[in-house]
Amino acid sequence: MDSKSYEALPATIYNLGSCAARYLDFTREELWARMSTPLRHKAVQIPVFLVNEAQMDILYPPERRKVIDPENAKDWRERRRNSDDPPKWQDLDPPSPDEKDPDPSSPKGKGPSPSWSRYERFVAIGLYVCNPKAPPEVIEEAKCKDGPSPTGVLGFSEAEEAYIRHEGPRIYLCCERIVSVAEEKGIDPNLVLDKVYYHELGHALLKGVRCFEKPEDDPYLQTWGRIIEESAAEWISYVHFRGRERLLFRKVLMKDKPAEYRSCVVFHRIPLFPLPMAEPNNWDENTQQGIRSGLRKFYESWMDQKFPWGTPGPGKSFYEVWMTQKYPWGMPGTGILPLVEGTLLEDWLKGELFYKCEQQEDLMVQQKRWIGFLSLPLWDAWVAQRAFFLFFGYPSWGAMKVTTNPKTLIRNRALFTSFMASLNLSAWRAYKELGAPREPEYVIPLEEFAAALINFSSQTYVF
Amino acid sequence: MFFKGINPSQEGSSKTPRRARYSDFSFQRPKPEDPPRTIYNLGCQDLSPFDFSRPILWQRMPTALRKVASSIPVFLVNSWQMDAIYPPSRKTILVDETILKYCRKVATITLEVEDTHNPPQELWELFLLLLGRGKFFSGSQPGTYKPSFAMGLYLPKPPALQRILERSPENMGTGEGIRSPEEAKQVLQNHQGPVIFLCCERIYKTAESERMDPNLVLDMVYYHELGHALLDVEESLWDTSEDPYDVPFGRIIEESAANWIAYYCFTGKEAGLVQRLIRRQPVEYQGYAAFEEAPVIFLDEEKVFHHLLERNPRLIFSLLDKRSMSRSLRSIAQHFYWRRYFWLYQSWPAIWHAGPVINLRELGLHWAGQGATAISTRMSRHQPSAFYQTIQYKWSLESRPTVSSAEGIATLNILWWLAYKELGAPRERKGSYIFPLSFLVFAYYLLLRGAFT
Numbered sequence: 040m041d042s043k044s045y046e047a048l049p050a051t052i053y054n055l056g057s058c059a060a061r062y063l064d065f066t067r068e069e070l071w072a073r074m075s076t077p078l079r080h081k082a083v084q085i086p087v088f089l090v091n092e093a094q095m096d097i098l099y100p101p102e103r104r105k106v107i108d109p110e111n112a113k114d115w116r117e118r119r120r121n122s123d124d125p126p127k128w129q130d131l132d133p134p135s136p137d138e139k140d141p142d143p144s145s146p147k148g149k150g151p152s153p154s155w156s157r158y159e160r161f162v163a164i165g166l167y168v169c170n171p172k173a174p175p176e177v178i179e180e181a182k183c184k185d186g187p188s189p190t191g192v193l194g195f196s197e198a199e200e201a202y203i204r205h206e207g208p209r210i211y212l213c214c215e216r217i218v219s220v221a222e223e224k225g226i227d228p229n230l231v232l233d234k235v236y237y238h239e240l241g242h243a244l245l246k247g248v249r250c251f252e253k254p255e256d257d258p259y260l261q262t263w264g265r266i267i268e269e270s271a272a273e274w275i276s277y278v279h280f281r282g283r284e285r286l287l288f289r290k291v292l293m294k295d296k297p298a299e300y301r302s303c304v305v306f307h308r309i310p311l312f313p314l315p316m317a318e319p320n321n322w323d324e325n326t327q328q329g330i331r332s333g334l335r336k337f338y339e340s341w342m343d344q345k346f347p348w349g350t351p352g353p354g355k356s357f358y359e360v361w362m363t364q365k366y367p368w369g370m371p372g373t374g375i376l377p378l379v380e381g382t383l384l385e386d387w388l389k390g391e392l393f394y395k396c397e398q399q400e401d402l403m404v405q406q407k408r409w410i411g412f413l414s415l416p417l418w419d420a421w422v423a424q425r426a427f428f429l430f431f432g433y434p435s436w437g438a439m440k441v442t443t444n445p446k447t448l449i450r451n452r453a454l455f456t457s458f459m460a461s462l463n464l465s466a467w468r469a470y471k472e473l474g475a476p477r478e479p480e481y482v483i484p485l486e487e488f489a490a491a492l493i494n495f496s497s498q499t500y501v502f
Numbered sequence: 503m504f505f506k507g508i509n510p511s512q513e514g515s516s517k518t519p520r521r522a523r524y525s526d527f528s529f530q531r532p533k534p535e536d537p538p539r540t541i542y543n544l545g546c547q548d549l550s551p552f553d554f555s556r557p558i559l560w561q562r563m564p565t566a567l568r569k570v571a572s573s574i575p576v577f578l579v580n581s582w583q584m585d586a587i588y589p590p591s592r593k594t595i596l597v598d599e600t601i602l603k604y605c606r607k608v609a610t611i612t613l614e615v616e617d618t619h620n621p622p623q624e625l626w627e628l629f630l631l632l633l634g635r636g637k638f639f640s641g642s643q644p645g646t647y648k649p650s651f652a653m654g655l656y657l658p659k660p661p662a663l664q665r666i667l668e669r670s671p672e673n674m675g676t677g678e679g680i681r682s683p684e685e686a687k688q689v690l691q692n693h694q695g696p697v698i699f700l701c702c703e704r705i706y707k708t709a710e711s712e713r714m715d716p717n718l719v720l721d722m723v724y725y726h727e728l729g730h731a732l733l734d735v736e737e738s739l740w741d742t743s744e745d746p747y748d749v750p751f752g753r754i755i756e757e758s759a760a761n762w763i764a765y766y767c768f769t770g771k772e773a774g775l776v777q778r779l780i781r782r783q784p785v786e787y788q789g790y791a792a793f794e795e796a797p798v799i800f801l802d803e804e805k806v807f808h809h810l811l812e813r814n815p816r817l818i819f820s821l822l823d824k825r826s827m828s829r830s831l832r833s834i835a836q837h838f839y840w841r842r843y844f845w846l847y848q849s850w851p852a853i854w855h856a857g858p859v860i861n862l863r864e865l866g867l868h869w870a871g872q873g874a875t876a877i878s879t880r881m882s883r884h885q886p887s888a889f890y891q892t893i894q895y896k897w898s899l900e901s902r903p904t905v906s907s908a909e910g911i912a913t914l915n916i917l918w919w920l921a922y923k924e925l926g927a928p929r930e931r932k933g934s935y936i937f938p939l940s941f942l943v944f945a946y947y948l949l950l951r952g953a954f955t
Binding site: 045046047048049050066068069070071072074076077079080081082083084085207208243247248249472474 | 605606609610709712713714715765769770771773774775777778780781791792794795950952954955
C-alpha cells in the first residue's frame with residue numbers, strides 16, 4: 040500500500056483572504072472527535088469561510104452589533120430586585136449615544152451599543168448567517184490569496200466562487216481575531232478556533248427549517264431573544280469541552296465576553312416555561328402584569344430556595360450552596376449530608392424534613408415558600424407533570440436510593456442538568472420554528488427567562 | 503473553589519474522546535489475525551488500492567454486525583456486473599423537489615392553523631405522498647439517477663450466475679484475504695442465503711473525487727450493506743407487494759437506519775468523513791443523524807379518538823360512516839402532527855449533548871415526562887413473539903446493562919422497524935392508517951432534520 044496522505048476534511052473550508060489561517064489546523068482529530076453527531080452533521084452541511092478583520096467588519100450585520108456590559112447587568116439586576124418599578128430592557132441594552140430618538144417599544148436601534156468597541160474583537164470573531172448576502176467588497180479586502188493548503192483548506196479562487204455562488208447558510212470565522220485572542224490569553228489558538236466554530240454550529244442547530252426573511256420577525260433583534268440565543272449557542276459550545284479545556288473556556292475565554300454570552304453557565308439551571316403559557320390573545324393588561332411579577336418571583340425563589348435540611352451558612356441560597364459546596368472527596372456537590380446508604384430517597388426526605396424543620400426558626404416561611412411554589416396559578420397540569428419528573432421522578436420513580444457513592448451522585452446531577460437544558464433548548468427552537476409569534480403569552484415567559492439568565496449569571500459567585 | 507461548576511462526570515482525558523460502543527459490553531473480542539474469510543473476487547481487475555486484511559475493518563464492527571459479516575459472503579464485482587444484477591426497482595431515488603417542497607410548506611405553516619378546525623391540506627398531501635407506492639421515484643426520469651450511487655448491493659437471495667459471468671474480465675486482481683474467482687463461482691452456485699456485492703471501481707472513483715482514502719469508503723459501503731442485512735427479516739419482503747422499500751416513507755427509514763449503522767462504526771474525524779460521504783447521497787439517506795435523536799412514537803388509538811371525541815362528540819357517528827372516514831383520518835393525522843411532532847420530536851433530548859450514559863428505562867421516563875406514555879407497548883400487543891425474538895437475536899439488547907442515550911434511541915428505532923417488517927409491513931389495518939402513521943411522521947422528521955440545513 041502506498042503511504043499517500045488524503046487531505047479531505049469533513050467540512051468544506053475556504054480561505055477567503057485570511058493570513059492568520061496558516062496558524063490554525065483543521066486536520067486535528069480532536070476538533071472532529073469532540074463534536075456530537077448532530078453538530079458534525081451541521082458541520083458537514085455548512086461551508087466555512089475564513090476571513091480577516093476587515094472582511095468580518097463588512098460582513099457583520101450592523102443591527103447585530105449589540106452587547107450587554109456585565110457591569111451594567113449587575114446594576115440592572117440590583118435595581119430589578121430591590122425596586123417596585125423594575126428597570127426596562129432599554130436600561131440594560133441602551134442604544135448608541137449618537138442615535139436620535141430611539142423607539143422605546145423596540146430597543147433595537149440600527150447603531151452599535153456604546154460598549155461595542157470594547158467587545159468587538161471577542162464577539163465579531165465568528166458569524167453564522169442564514170440568508171447570506173455576499174457583498175463584493177469583501178473579496179477586494181482579501182489580504183492573502185493563497186492556493187489550497189496541504190491541510191485541506193481550499194484556496195482563494197475556490198473561495199471566491201463559492202462565496203458568490205453558494206446558497207443557504209454559511210459560517211464566517213475571523214482567523215486574525217482568533218489568533219490575537221489566543222495570544223493575549225496565552226492559550227492554543229486551535230482551542231479558541233474550536234470554541235468559536237462550535238458556537239456558530241450551535242446557532243445552526245438552534246435553527247429549524249424556517250429562516251426569518253423579514254428582520255422584524257427575527258427574535259434575535261430583541262434583547263431577550265439575543266440573550267437566549269447567544270447563551271444557548273454558547274452553552275452548546277461549552278458542553279463539548281471536557282476537563283482542562285472546559286476550565287480554560289470558563290475561566291479564561293469567558294472573562295471578556297458580554298453578559299449574554301456569560302449567562303450560558305446558568306442556562307441549564309433555570310427552566311423556561313412551555314410556550315405558549317395560555318391560549319394566545321387571552322391575557323389583558325392586568326393579567327400580563329400579574330404573570331410577569333409571578334414569574335419574577337418564581338425565578339427568584341427558584342434560585343433562592345433554602346435546603347429543606349437547612350443551609351450550611353446563613354443567607355445562602357440553594358444555588359449558592361450548590362455552586363460552592365464540596366463533597367468530602369473534593370468534588371462540587373451538596374456538602375456533607377447525613378445519608379444512610381440504601382434508604383429510599385422519599386423516606387429519607389420525609390424524615391429529614393420533619394426532623395430538621397422542627398429546629399428551623401423560619402419553618403413557616405419555608406413551608407409557605409414550597410406551598411406558594413406549588414400553587415402558582417401558572418402551573419397547569421402539564422408543567423406540574425414535568426416538574427414532578429424533574430424533582431421526584433427522575434432518574435427513576437421514587438426508587439432512587441440515597442447513596443454516598445460519588446459516581447452515582449455525579450451521574451444524577453449530570454442527568455438533571457442536561458435534562459433541564461434540553462427542555463430549554465427545545466422550547467426555544469420550537470418557538471422559532473413556529474415563526475416566533477409575538478403574543479404576550481409567548482413573549483412574557485421568554486422575557487422573564489432572559490432576565491433570569493442575566494440576573495443569575497451576573498452574581499459574583501457564578502464565576 | 504477552583505472546581506466549582508465543573509461537571510466532574512464529564513471530565514476526563516479530552517485527547518481520546520470516544521463513545522461507548524456495543525463491543526464494550528460483549529464477551530466476543532475481535533481477532534484481527536483471523537478475520538472472517540468471506541470475500542470473493544468475481545470481476546474486479548484492480549484491487550491494489552484496497553486492503554481487506556486490515557484489522558481495523560473488523561475491529562470497528564459492533565458484535566452484531568460482525569456476526570452478520572461472518573455469515574454473509576461478499577463478492578467484488580465491476581461496474582457492468584453491478585449494473586446487470588442491480589434490480590431495476592432499486593435503480594431509483596426519491597424525487598426530492600416534490601417532497602421537500604411539501605416538507606418546507608408544512609414546516610412553515612403558521613401557528614393559527616392549529617386552532618382552526620380545518621386540517622392543513624399540505625400535511626395531508628404530504629402524508630399521502632409518503633404513503634404512495636412506487637410514486638415519486640426517479641425511475642422514469644433520465645438524469646436523476648446516477649450509477650455512482652450503486653457502490654454496494656445487498657440481496658436476500660443470490661442472483662443468476664450467468665448474468666455475472668458473461669461480464670467478467672479475463673485477468674482479475676488478487677489481494678490478501680480475497681478468494682479467487684473459481685471459489686467465488688462455486689460458492690455462488692451453492693449458496694442459498696443473502697449475499698453482498700461491492701463495486702470496487704466506483705468506490706475508488708468516489709474516493710478519488712472526494713480525496714479520501716479508498717479503504718475508508720470501502721468500509722463505509724460494506725458496513726452500510728451489512729446494515730441492510732441486519733435490518734432484513736426472516737421472511738424477507740424484498741420485491742414483494744408489501745415491500746416497504748417501494749414506499750417513500752419506508753425507503754427513508756430503511757436507508758437512514760442502514761446509514762446510521764454504518765456511521766455508528768466510526769468515531770472522530772473518520773466519522774466526519776463518513777458523514778461527508780453520506781452528504782453526497784440522495785435525500786432518503788440523510789436521516790441517519792436524526793435517527794438516533796428521537797424514538798418512533800406510537801399513539802394509542804383510543805387516546806386519539808378520545809381526544810377527538812372530546813372536541814367533537816358527533817365524530818362517533820361519522821366514524822361509523824365509511825364516506826367520512828377519510829375526513830376523520832385527516833383530523834387524526836393533524837392531531838398527531840401538532841401534538842406529537844411539535845412537542846416530542848422537536849424536543850430531541852438525546853442530542854442536546856447529554857454526556858452521561860443512561861439506560862433505556864430512564865430514557866422511557868424522560869419521554870414519559872414529556873407526554874409520551876406508551877412508547878413500548880404498542881407493537882408488542884400484536885405479536886409479542888416476533889418482537890422478543892427480534893430483540894434477542896438481532897441486537898441482544900437485554901444483555902447490555904447501559905447504552906448511551908443516542909444509541910438506545912437508535913436501537914429502539916431499529917427494533918420497531920424490524921418488528922414492523924416482521925408483521926408484514928402493513929400499511930392499513932381495517933381502514934385504519936394509524937399504524938404506519940407513526941412511521942410516516944417519523945420519516946417526515948428524518949427528512950426534515952436530514953435534508954434541510
